[in-house]
Amino acid sequence: MLLLQGISKRFSGLAALSQVSFGAExxxxxxxxxxxxxxxxxxxxIITGVFPxxxxxxxxxxxxxSGKKPEEIARLGISRTFQQAHLFKSLTVLENVMLGRHYRxxxxxxxxxxxxxxxxxxxxxxxxxxxxxxxLFGLGDKRDMIASKxxxxxxxxxxxxxxxxxxxxxxxxxxxxxxxxxxERDDFREVISQIRKKGITLLVxxxxxxxxxxxxxxxxxxxxxxxxxxxxxxxxxxxxxxIEAYLGREETIDP
Amino acid sequence: xxxMGKDKNRLAWIIVSASVLIFPVIxxxxxxxxxxxxxxxxxxxxxxxxxxxxxxxxxxxxxxxxFAIGAYSSAIFSLRSGVHPILAxxxxxxVSCIAAWGIGAVVLRLKxxxxxxxxxxxTMIVGVLxxxxxxxxxxxxxxxxxxxxxxxxxxxNSDWRFYFLVWPVTLLLLLFSLNLVDSRMGRxxxxxxxxxxxxxxxxxxxxxxxxxxxxxxxxxxxxAGSLYAHFVGFVSPVTASIMFAxxxxxxxxxxxFTLLWGAMLGAASLTFLNEYxxxxxxxxxxxxxxxxxxxxxxxxxxxLEGLKGWGRFLIARQLxxxxx
Numbered sequence: 001m002l003l004l005q006g007i008s009k010r011f012s013g014l015a016a017l018s019q020v021s022f023g024a025e026x027x028x029x030x031x032x033x034x035x036x037x038x039x040x041x042x043x044x045x046i047i048t049g050v051f052p053x054x055x056x057x058x059x060x061x062x063x064x065x066s067g068k069k070p071e072e073i074a075r076l077g078i079s080r081t082f083q084q085a086h087l088f089k090s091l092t093v094l095e096n097v098m099l100g101r102h103y104r105x106x107x108x109x110x111x112x113x114x115x116x117x118x119x120x121x122x123x124x125x126x127x128x129x130x131x132x133x134x135x136l137f138g139l140g141d142k143r144d145m146i147a148s149k150x151x152x153x154x155x156x157x158x159x160x161x162x163x164x165x166x167x168x169x170x171x172x173x174x175x176x177x178x179x180x181x182x183x184e185r186d187d188f189r190e191v192i193s194q195i196r197k198k199g200i201t202l203l204v205x206x207x208x209x210x211x212x213x214x215x216x217x218x219x220x221x222x223x224x225x226x227x228x229x230x231x232x233x234x235x236x237x238x239x240x241x242x243i244e245a246y247l248g249r250e251e252t253i254d255p
Numbered sequence: 256x257x258x259m260g261k262d263k264n265r266l267a268w269i270i271v272s273a274s275v276l277i278f279p280v281i282x283x284x285x286x287x288x289x290x291x292x293x294x295x296x297x298x299x300x301x302x303x304x305x306x307x308x309x310x311x312x313x314x315x316x317x318x319x320x321x322f323a324i325g326a327y328s329s330a331i332f333s334l335r336s337g338v339h340p341i342l343a344x345x346x347x348x349x350v351s352c353i354a355a356w357g358i359g360a361v362v363l364r365l366k367x368x369x370x371x372x373x374x375x376x377x378t379m380i381v382g383v384l385x386x387x388x389x390x391x392x393x394x395x396x397x398x399x400x401x402x403x404x405x406x407x408x409x410x411x412n413s414d415w416r417f418y419f420l421v422w423p424v425t426l427l428l429l430l431f432s433l434n435l436v437d438s439r440m441g442r443x444x445x446x447x448x449x450x451x452x453x454x455x456x457x458x459x460x461x462x463x464x465x466x467x468x469x470x471x472x473x474x475x476x477x478x479a480g481s482l483y484a485h486f487v488g489f490v491s492p493v494t495a496s497i498m499f500a501x502x503x504x505x506x507x508x509x510x511x512f513t514l515l516w517g518a519m520l521g522a523a524s525l526t527f528l529n530e531y532x533x534x535x536x537x538x539x540x541x542x543x544x545x546x547x548x549x550x551x552x553x554x555x556x557x558x559l560e561g562l563k564g565w566g567r568f569l570i571a572r573q574l575x576x577x578x579x
Contacts, residue, residue, distance in 0.1 A: 048456060074458040086453050088446045099442050103458025109471060112438035113431040123438060166457065 001026045007056035016042045017225040029202045031216035038222040040205045049073040075103050079168035083175045085155040089148035096147050097130040100165030133161040172203045272426045288414035294526045295421040296479045301506045301518035303475025309512040311468045312448030316500045317374035320381040321473040323495035324351050325480025330398040330490050340404045344481045351477035359469035382495045397491030404485040417486050511557020
């Protein structure tokens with residue numbers, strides 16, 4: 001459903017990504033790993049339209065999306081979470097999720113200001129489905145808290161609830177478990193498996209190797225902006241190139 | 256806001272509306288009616304700016320320009336084309352809408368201070384045009400004997416009568432705004448104010464929304480201007496003065512930028528101050544400025560939030576005292 005072909009990105013001459021190509025089939029969990037600075041987040045920013053690629057094409061469900069605006073890409077059904085949870089700090093927990101329903105609903109200025117009957121029904125529906133999403137993560141009774149007051153782990157869940165509220169076809173998670181402890185991480189893996197059962201395709205950046213190896217069907221490895229390997233977790237773990245990227249090469253010193 | 260806040264807002268609106276509309280019936284006619292009428296006009300402009308700045312995060316110094324565009328358009332349509340005041344007011348809103356759309360689409364590409372300066376420049380341009388295009392606007396003399404607003408032969412030509420035109424309009428605009436900020440659109444404005452890039456990731460066409468909000472906000476000012484022209488019967492370049500744009504921002508600073516009720520309270524406080532400071536004649540503005548500095552120092556979120564905070568503090572102290 002997602003296909004990247006020859007994606008390159010240069011920031012004032014510095015190549016962050018060069019000629020990266022891979023695809024993700026519908027319903028899979030695809031991992032993206034690589035050492036710090038490998039270009040993983042840059043890649044996600046390009047897919048979601050934060051900035052355009054310097055070269056290459058991205059198709060999503062058969063449509064070219066590279067160079068489109070972030071709001072246009074979002075409306076096609078791509079949603080994401082961030083390395084550091086980017087919640088709207090001045091909004092309540094519930095309002096954050098309600099915001100996720102934004103492009104699935106349509107009441108604008110006049111309808112909202114006049115509280116037309118259909119807009120009120122729509123608002124009620126937004127509220128109810130948002131409460132459902134909060135309920136999935138056990139955040140229902142914190143709905144009226146200001147989002148920034150939540151503890152770290154719950155902020156991540158809230159961000160995920162907000163992303164799911166958009167009813168995405170593709171969900172992109174950028175280091176979803178950073179800052180979580182082992183038991184929270186196990187809970188999180190369980191949540192992600194649940195999301196997959198809904199038929200949502202996932203693209204996950206992660207540093208925690210055990211987590212990603214157990215979670216993903218398929219993994220892409222980036223190093224210095226270049227794809228160095230792609231395959232099943234087993235193949236990746238056995239790949240000499242990957243081991244070299246992470247651990248360095250063995251040098252023999254001539255006497 | 257949560258559902259509780261929503262109900263509280265509606266209840267407050269009903270109580271305030273009822274009091275404002277019943278008050279003069281009980282007290283009878285008096286000079287205060289004229290002061291109250293100006294409070295309504297200022298509130299209208301301040302509520303509009305509150306939506307744009309407090310909720311949408313876009314600071315504009317052009318609301319006096321739109322007030323003037325509304326006032327002058329109404330004057331010109333009714334004096335030079337002889338149309339009925341109702342039609343004149345509607346046509347003026349159309350003119351302001353086009354003007355706000357045109358200017359908004361260009362300047363809203365800018366952010367923060369740059370946006371403020373661009374809108375300020377627009378206000379200066381409007382001021383100059385009003386002075387120089389004397390064939391249309393009467394130049395420095397302005398335009399006089401603008402007919403009062405009327406509906407079916409009933410003239411709103413006294414303080415008493417105008418009161419029952421301008422207050423219902425203001426209260427309805429307030430209700431519209433309260434509904435708006437507590438809706439799908441209100442949420443996206445607040446989100447945009449906080450982080451525009453993230454708001455866009457939720458499919459919101461932020462640029463389009465900003466322009467529409469700017470148009471809506473400017474039309475509050477323009478409607479107030481139109482009503483003002485028909486009420487006072489006279490417009491002059493003073494109407495377009497930049498000081499008026501600053502006054503509106505001061506009203507918001509006074510009442511709190513992010514509260515629609517604060518906009519009303521700020522308009523009331525500053526208008527009263529203005530009235531009772533007339534004894535100080537030329538020093539009025541200095542006193543006014545001093546008061547604002549004190550407000551900003553002690554109540555940076557406006558007097559409404561400030562008083563609430565003090566109330567909570569005093570209650571907490573009382574409770575502690577009772578316990579200890």
